[in-house]
């Protein structure tokens with residue numbers, strides 16, 4: 001299984017970058033995890049970019065109005081998604097204007113992190129932290145603080 005986080009926008013802020021790299025490093029102790037940053041672009045271009053970068057993978061769009069899960073259910077969702085097809089699970093995060101509707105409709109699943117709307121860079125951090133938490137849940141290992 002491999003995880004790919006495909007997110008609109010670049011994280012340049014150093015403390016946020018460091019926090020993301022910390023959690024990405026933790027996830028990579030369990031499985032390969034790539035982060036792909038897309039340029040912010042008009043919706044039609046974003047549809048193309050998301051499709052190109054997630055080709056052949058099982059796609060999960062992150063949306064405020066998506067399915068709400070607790071962390072153990074999120075962990076099992078990742079496990080199930082990883083058992084499909086080529087075992088590549090791509091998480092999609094939109095930019096300021098969200099994920100284009102066409103990309104959302106094409107996704108295999110749509111998940112929410114909260115009923116609150118986060119800025120996309122913060123949503124990326126919460127997502128990667130939850131992926132790390134999911135890995136510890138699936139392995140029955142303690143969460144390292």
Ligand SMILES: C[S@@+](CC[C@H](N)C(=O)[O-])C[C@H]1O[C@@H](n2cnc3c(N)ncnc32)[C@H](O)[C@@H]1O
Nearest residue numbers: 062063093094098099112113114117118120123
């Ligand atoms: C600022 S939000 C976009 C808001 C936009 N008005 C919308 O309704 O989609 C930017 C991105 O962060 C992610 N995001 C923000 N809050 C989220 C949440 N509570 N659950 C899941 N994803 C979230 C989504 O991928 C979203 O496309």
